[in-house]
Every structure is written in C-alpha cells, then in structure tokens.
Amino acid sequence: MTPPIFVADSISKKFVDGRPLQALLPVSFQIEAGEIVCLVGASGSGKSTLLRIMGGLMASDGGAMWFAGQPHRAPNPAIGFVFQKTNLMPWRTVLQNILLPIEVQQKKVKSVDQDRARALLGAMGLDGFEEAYPRQLSGGMNQRVVLARTLLQQPRLLLMDEPFGQLDALTRERLNLELLRLQAAERMTIFMVTHSITEAVLLADRIFVLSERPGRLAEPVVVGLPRPRTLAMINTPAFGAVALRIRALIGEHGEREAEPTRSGF
Amino acid sequence: MLYNMHEQIELRQPASASWRRWLRWLGGYLAALVAVGGGVLLWGWLVEWQQYPPFILPSPARVWQKLGEMAFAGDLWRHIGATLAAIAGGLALGLGAAFSLGYLLGKHPRLERLTAPYIVASQSIPIVAIAPLVVIWLGSGLASKVAVTALITFFPALVATVVGIRSVDPDLVDLMRSLRATRGQILWKLELPAALPIVLGGLKLSVTLAVVGAVVGEFMGASAGLGYLINLGRGILDTPLMFVAIGLLVGIAQTLYLTVVLLESRLLRWQR
Secondary structure: OOOOOEEEEEEEEEEEEOEEEEEEEEEEEEEOOOOEEEEEEOOOOOHHHHHHHHOOOOOOOEEEEEEOOEEOOOOOOOEEEEOOOOOOOOOOOHHHHHHHHHHHHHOOOOHHHHHHHHHHHHHOOOOOOOOOOHHHOOHHHHHHHHHHHHHHOOOOEEEEEOOOOOOOHHHHHHHHHHHHHHHHHHOOEEEEEOOOHHHHHHHOOEEEEEOOOOEOEOOOEEOOOOOOOOHHHHHOHHHHHHHHHHHHHHHHHOHHHHOOOOOOO | OHHHHHOOOOOOOOOOHHHHHHHHHHHHHHHHHHHHHHHHHHHHHHHHHHOOOOOOOOOHHHHHHHHHHHHHOOOHHHHHHHHHHHHHHHHHHHHHHHHHHHHHHHHOHHHHHHHHHHHHHHHHOOHHHHHHHHHHHHOOOHHHHHHHHHHHHHHHHHHHHHHHHHOOOHHHHHHHHHOOOOHHHHHHHHHHHHHHHHHHHHHHHHHHHHHHHHHHHHHOOOOOOHHHHHHHHHHOOOHHHHHHHHHHHHHHHHHHHHHHHHHHHHHOHHHO
C-alpha cells in the first residue's frame, strides 16, 4: 500500500488578538493519494484556518505535517490552492493570469507553457477568451480560470476553500462534475472545504466534520457511493443516508449552528 | 461542451463600439478647442470694446506678436529651458522620494504614525513661506527651484502611494505567497500594478503642482525662467511679456497633465 500523501499530526491554532481565541483544537488526519476529502463544519469552526495551515500560509501552534513523505511547513508548488474568492489579477488577461505561477517559478514562460495553457483553457470551455480581462467574464468563468491556473502547475494535492461558494447552484453543479472529471483524469488528490453537505457527498470519498470553535474533528465518514458520480445520485436513498449522517455529526457538535434561526430579532 | 451552451457570455465591448469611442474622444477634444477659441475671441472683443491700454490688458494679437519677437530674437528658449529644468528635477526628486517613502509607509503602518506629524506639518506651511528659506540655504540657482518643486510635488504622490499600496488585495498576496514568490516578484507583479490606478491619480495633482513650485522658486530670486519673466514684466510694466510667460506655463501644465492621462489610458486599459 502506498503511503498517505498528506499527514497532519495534532496541528492546532490559537489567535491572540486581545484575548486569546482557540480557533482549532489539535487535529490529526491522513489523506491518501488520489482521494477526494471534503471538510464540512459550521461557520467559525476553523475550516479556513486549517486549510491555510495545510497550505503553509499560516504557522501551526503545535504538531507537525508531512507532505509526500517530507516534513511540510512552508508553501509548496506541488500543493495547489484555490481560494474562496476568485483571486485573479484584474490587470492581467486570462492567459496571463493562468501563466502567473509559471512566471513566478521559472522566471520565464516558454512557448511550451503557452501551448499547454491554451490547451487547458480549451479543455475548460474558455476557448477564445485568452485575451479577455477577468472583469469581462462571469463569476463561473472566472472560477474556471482560477482552476485552470492551479491545474497548469500539475499539483499533487489540491486544497480548495469553498471554491464554488459564491456561484449559483447550476454553475456550481456543472463545475463539480467538471472537477470530478479532471480529478479522475489527472489522478489528483483533493482536499476541499465546503459548507454544502450535498456538494461534499457528491464529490468526496471521505468526509471530515469539524465541530464549532474550537474546531475538533469527528471520525471521518466514508461515502462509499460508486464512481463516476452523477447528479442523479443526489436523489438516491444511499446518498440521503450519508447526508443525514453528516448532518447528525454537525448537529452533535454544535446544534445552534446547524440551522440558523432569526427569531432573536 | 456542456457548460458552453449555458454560458455564452460575450465580451462587453462589441467591435463597433471601438470607433464610436474614438468619435467621442475626438468630440471631447473638439469641444476643448472650441472653448479655448471662444475664450480668446471674447478676450479680443473686450480689449477692442473697452480700449484698454496694453499695460492693463493687451490684445491677443499683441501677446502673440510679443511671443514671436521673443522666440526669434530674444532668449525665450533659455527661460523655458530653465523652468523645464526646475520642473523635471523637482519631479524626479519629489516623486522619487514620495514613491519610495510611500511604499515603506504603506507596508508599515507603525512607521506612518511615527512620521505623519512631520509630513502633515510640512504641508500645513504654505510653500511661499518656505521658499525664501530654501533660497537662503541653497542659493538662487537651479538647486533651490528643484527643491521647492520637489517639496510641493511630494505630498500628493506620497499619499497616493500609501493608499495605493494599502489597497492591494490580501487574497492576491496569499496567492503570491502560496506560489513562493520572492519579495521582488511581489513588488513587480502585484504591488506596483495594483497600486498604479491610485498612484496615477496622485501624479495628476503632482505634475500640475510642479509648475507652481518652479514659479514660486523663481519668484524668490532667479536670473532665468518663466517665473522670472513674470517678475520682470511686472517691474517694467510689460504686461504682454507677463501674458506670454503665463500662457507658456499653462501650456507646460497642460502637457504634463495630458501625459499622465495618456499614461493612464495605456496602462489601465484593463479597467475599461
């Protein structure tokens, strides 16, 4: 059996800004190569904090991480990051945005990279938009550009922080399927933070549930639905059963957050 | 492809809009030309009607004639050159200092709190009050004009740079960090282009103020320059001479301003 691609051993985070705030209790987990893991949890449970620590953008207060068998602390080009907000540079065209990581890492963009970028844009349905600026495209298209930029680096592990959270439901479903297709083709490992239980069950092999602040991990839920996944599966009993278990796990840890009520006003 | 059918978004500018925009652009300049021409006509008519002596209000023709005389026979070019040198030197010094200090202050808010009292104090004193001091310290040569110009151009560019650097999207900083970008790469690929729209706005103020700085410097004691000519014209009641100098100053300011506007339209094409 191949070793896990990512190991986290009791990483935690405390913010000291005025009074100390325990954002994340020590959590430990493993991610196997080629699997899709989704992390769900109530808002304020430290999901984004955990992801930023995993990406090396934020230091953990304790514990250790290993990526591909090596101790992991700082950002690594083999770990791709897709943030919640589409973070494209508005002054760069689509093509220039996609080539940014290569520019930064190799100092020079070769014509091979150009060709690869154009091919990837074509594969993602962005043909003919190479010279467009981000503000000329829709939110869904821009998020696809972000995805293309990350995939061009051929990351071994893709960290995603609610990547489709700001898109409408239809675009979101379409991009979910697109992501599944790409993941299967590239044999990528994906770790995605989401607040949609449906999205998590549709995509993931395993689902981690993080409780309310301070974040604590529950036992991972194995989804066990066959692949390739389809949107039709959402309405099957098996899908519903998994979703129910996730909902119960979130509720167990923090019932107040499970369904926000507005009666207080 | 599945998604393309749902999502055929056209680019916001259809092809025909580009030449319509060009027409509008031409129209804008035509309007400016008509406005200037109308102003000159009105001025000429006022002189004709009231029969002002030239030392009160010279006619446009008289000023034009004076300009011609000075351009061909006099040393007009030497004076223009002196003022341009003061402006160029002052802008180089003032903007250079403003950009580098502004970058530092933008990155380190604590440093800004430390220096802000001095910077604001330097701005609360009118430039005409500092200029005599500068002349005492640096003499009546080019150096004092450059210094006064630098002082007056410094502040708008500084404020714009600080605000511009602060406006950099933190998500893009995260992106650059996750790509392991060097400090230099973050500066050139992120911070400079992100701050540029605001910096160019400050630059518009600075370049027009540079003309004011050069003239104030020349007023305090000089042997050449358009400010010197105005002073000279006042002394010998040569009002046409003053008009020539003022007109040239306006021309210089307009050219500088338009250069920044041109720069804007070239560098900030992505904003439209």
